[in-house]
Amino acid sequence: MDSWIDTTLTPDFSIHNLPFGIFSTIGSLPRPGVAIGDKIVDLQALHKTGCLHHLQIPAETLDQRVLNPLISLGKSTTNQLRLQLQHWLSAHHDNPLRHNAHVLVNRRDAAMHLPVAVGDYTDFYASMDHATNVGKMFRDPDNALLPNWKHLPVGYHGRASSIVVSGTSIHRPYGQVKPPTASAPVFKPSARLDFELEVAMVLGKENPLGQPIDIQHSEDYIFGYVLFNDWSARDIQAWEYVPLGPFLGKNFGSSVSPWIVTTEALSKFKVNGQVQDPPVLPYLKENGNTHYDIELSVYIKPDGGREAQVCRTNLSYMYWSPGQMLAHHTSNGCNLRVGDLLASGTISGPEPHQFGSMLELSWSGSRPIDLGQGIHRHFLEDHDTVTMRGHAVQGTVSLGFGEVTGQILPSLPWRG
Amino acid sequence: MDSWIDTTLTPDFSIHNLPFGIFSTIGSLPRPGVAIGDKIVDLQALHKTGCLHHLQIPAETLDQRVLNPLISLGKSTTNQLRLQLQHWLSAHHDNPLRHNAHVLVNRRDAAMHLPVAVGDYTDFYASMDHATNVGKMFRDPDNALLPNWKHLPVGYHGRASSIVVSGTSIHRPYGQVKPPTASAPVFKPSARLDFELEVAMVLGKENPLGQPIDIQHSEDYIFGYVLFNDWSARDIQAWEYVPLGPFLGKNFGSSVSPWIVTTEALSKFKVNGQVQDPPVLPYLKENGNTHYDIELSVYIKPDGGREAQVCRTNLSYMYWSPGQMLAHHTSNGCNLRVGDLLASGTISGPEPHQFGSMLELSWSGSRPIDLGQGIHRHFLEDHDTVTMRGHAVQGTVSLGFGEVTGQILPSLPWRG
Numbered sequence: 001m002d003s004w005i006d007t008t009l010t011p012d013f014s015i016h017n018l019p020f021g022i023f024s025t026i027g028s029l030p031r032p033g034v035a036i037g038d039k040i041v042d043l044q045a046l047h048k049t050g051c052l053h054h055l056q057i058p059a060e061t062l063d064q065r066v067l068n069p070l071i072s073l074g075k076s077t078t079n080q081l082r083l084q085l086q087h088w089l090s091a092h093h094d095n096p097l098r099h100n101a102h103v104l105v106n107r108r109d110a111a112m113h114l115p116v117a118v119g120d121y122t123d124f125y126a127s128m129d130h131a132t133n134v135g136k137m138f139r140d141p142d143n144a145l146l147p148n149w150k151h152l153p154v155g156y157h158g159r160a161s162s163i164v165v166s167g168t169s170i171h172r173p174y175g176q177v178k179p180p181t182a183s184a185p186v187f188k189p190s191a192r193l194d195f196e197l198e199v200a201m202v203l204g205k206e207n208p209l210g211q212p213i214d215i216q217h218s219e220d221y222i223f224g225y226v227l228f229n230d231w232s233a234r235d236i237q238a239w240e241y242v243p244l245g246p247f248l249g250k251n252f253g254s255s256v257s258p259w260i261v262t263t264e265a266l267s268k269f270k271v272n273g274q275v276q277d278p279p280v281l282p283y284l285k286e287n288g289n290t291h292y293d294i295e296l297s298v299y300i301k302p303d304g305g306r307e308a309q310v311c312r313t314n315l316s317y318m319y320w321s322p323g324q325m326l327a328h329h330t331s332n333g334c335n336l337r338v339g340d341l342l343a344s345g346t347i348s349g350p351e352p353h354q355f356g357s358m359l360e361l362s363w364s365g366s367r368p369i370d371l372g373q374g375i376h377r378h379f380l381e382d383h384d385t386v387t388m389r390g391h392a393v394q395g396t397v398s399l400g401f402g403e404v405t406g407q408i409l410p411s412l413p414w415r416g
Numbered sequence: 417m418d419s420w421i422d423t424t425l426t427p428d429f430s431i432h433n434l435p436f437g438i439f440s441t442i443g444s445l446p447r448p449g450v451a452i453g454d455k456i457v458d459l460q461a462l463h464k465t466g467c468l469h470h471l472q473i474p475a476e477t478l479d480q481r482v483l484n485p486l487i488s489l490g491k492s493t494t495n496q497l498r499l500q501l502q503h504w505l506s507a508h509h510d511n512p513l514r515h516n517a518h519v520l521v522n523r524r525d526a527a528m529h530l531p532v533a534v535g536d537y538t539d540f541y542a543s544m545d546h547a548t549n550v551g552k553m554f555r556d557p558d559n560a561l562l563p564n565w566k567h568l569p570v571g572y573h574g575r576a577s578s579i580v581v582s583g584t585s586i587h588r589p590y591g592q593v594k595p596p597t598a599s600a601p602v603f604k605p606s607a608r609l610d611f612e613l614e615v616a617m618v619l620g621k622e623n624p625l626g627q628p629i630d631i632q633h634s635e636d637y638i639f640g641y642v643l644f645n646d647w648s649a650r651d652i653q654a655w656e657y658v659p660l661g662p663f664l665g666k667n668f669g670s671s672v673s674p675w676i677v678t679t680e681a682l683s684k685f686k687v688n689g690q691v692q693d694p695p696v697l698p699y700l701k702e703n704g705n706t707h708y709d710i711e712l713s714v715y716i717k718p719d720g721g722r723e724a725q726v727c728r729t730n731l732s733y734m735y736w737s738p739g740q741m742l743a744h745h746t747s748n749g750c751n752l753r754v755g756d757l758l759a760s761g762t763i764s765g766p767e768p769h770q771f772g773s774m775l776e777l778s779w780s781g782s783r784p785i786d787l788g789q790g791i792h793r794h795f796l797e798d799h800d801t802v803t804m805r806g807h808a809v810q811g812t813v814s815l816g817f818g819e820v821t822g823q824i825l826p827s828l829p830w831r832g
Contacts, residue, residue, distance in 0.1 A: 156572070
């Protein structure tokens, strides 16, 4: 299958992908679109031509600055919409997309926005390699994993208000930190600013309070996935996090890629995860392929320098699957809502070049990370730009997530 | 000052209070109101009489199921509205409230709803007595407080989706628990279900991402306060919470009182808190009275039995003030939004009858809590109803929060 829109230079947005996002052009309001090659299908404009009539999509769901109302129509509708677009974009005969040129917007002319209003954002800790690395560095090299880790996908609630779309700059945060040799904490800009390579599910269906989601039905609830950079201030986190978990070390900003790649587009890339030993409790037992084979990479671009790859790993290294995270999250009756984000936690692989954070790559600041051109890093410096990318390939079928990028700006003068 | 509406039987809703909430009557949609005695001023109906014209409140802010749009107009508007109502409700001459009887709804005819759409909910851990009790029980009796505790108000992010209004029943949650003698966890209904007595601030003004709030301006951002019961499953919490904090042990439900008591109504009850030693860092230093003198009490009503008081404490026992929580939360640039809740964490006092949770009252299940009538509890049993109340008195001026109540229902048959 191929599109009559050329996608050879933009393989992420192939005919097999068709991700959903929110875009705007000069002089127009943010609205829903679907990406193909270097174009965006303007869903609002397409709807106005009347050709989506058979899908029974209310016009007001497309007259919105977020995708929540459209997604809330359910997969029966959004899947049909995506398949209809796929048909029109690949069919060589005349069809509404071919003879309504105005519904195809150039991506280079569009600004991208946060694709959903996020009600709640949950962050998991689902990579065994990451949890082991952190445990070795901060606790006990011989007992790196805590006793609960292999029995449940450990997670915690993050901050929804500070989730921003790719391209948004982040100011280096101030915070309380306690140097190891000091007797009392000091308040100053973070000196151990980090990224975390993650992938987040975007919820597409709610469960009522009190009603858990059966793991066998978990895919019905996951609209799609985005890349997620959970910026972290390691020095603030280290001082504050006992006993209630990370707070100000994490909630000053998290960046998402603007295009939501649907669960259906990713279905071709499902693989099995590693064997879970000890076996999980029945409510976490899953059938079939549970994981995704998606190549992930992270790049740092120093101010005025060239982008250097610092991590290359794969989503299939995760110990816990998306279905397990969803089933565990709701096992106590906790209700999820459309637009909620469930992030994986840092995705690391077993090899040192597969570590998904600078904390691990520099082994807590003890080993320099080589960016080439004679430049090294332990943690992020002002004006560094971090970019994450994700691609999946299966035979002749490929797609990608685009990217999530963000630059670190210096701390603002203190005015709190 | 007194009202021509009799408030002697409902002293919580005196002329000095005038809290804001969302109510509905049979056949009508939820809408904003202000409580006085056994009445509610229907703000939508009052606005339609034209008598609020001088306050420039857009009609659409009152045509809403939540208070966020009204609160977003700012304190200059909502304070004026409250003072205007106070004037009309206390003035004996003819005025719009006296000659428009239809704008006064009987509270007994109204159903109350969640007053705000909560964007993010943060829970602090700001009572030293509570933190010390928990530290003694679970860590080290001689070093109950962790090193960071007196330097910053420890807090974490909670779940916004499962916040419910007073009167909503909560099903006993399932979860993973690990009995001390077992080698592996089991999945079953919680056997250590608890309440937590808390008070939550409702945010009334946002700060942009990256811009901390100066502690001297913190009151500008706090619209008001509600009672908050942060239901907790101690057995689920104990197994899951290391290292990222509480998750499923807390996020199956949190209950709020329906009426938001404004910061201005509470200003008469400000007192100073205890001396903070060691002194706090400059960004947490505050002038004037920082705390509130509010009596708080908790009651348990067994199925078919009488309500028994199990806790009587005071908000003034808190170590950290509301202003300190707000300033710390935003010190890294974290943005707060209108409707966000910042809860205090369990409010305990120094005496055993002042402990704000059953975990402390029963000392981790080792001491029975006497409910009278020969009934005892260690933790909550099915069909128990928990009610929390709050009152403030200063000379002839008094007001209260009404109550937050909720009943525990048995676990639903497992269907996850």
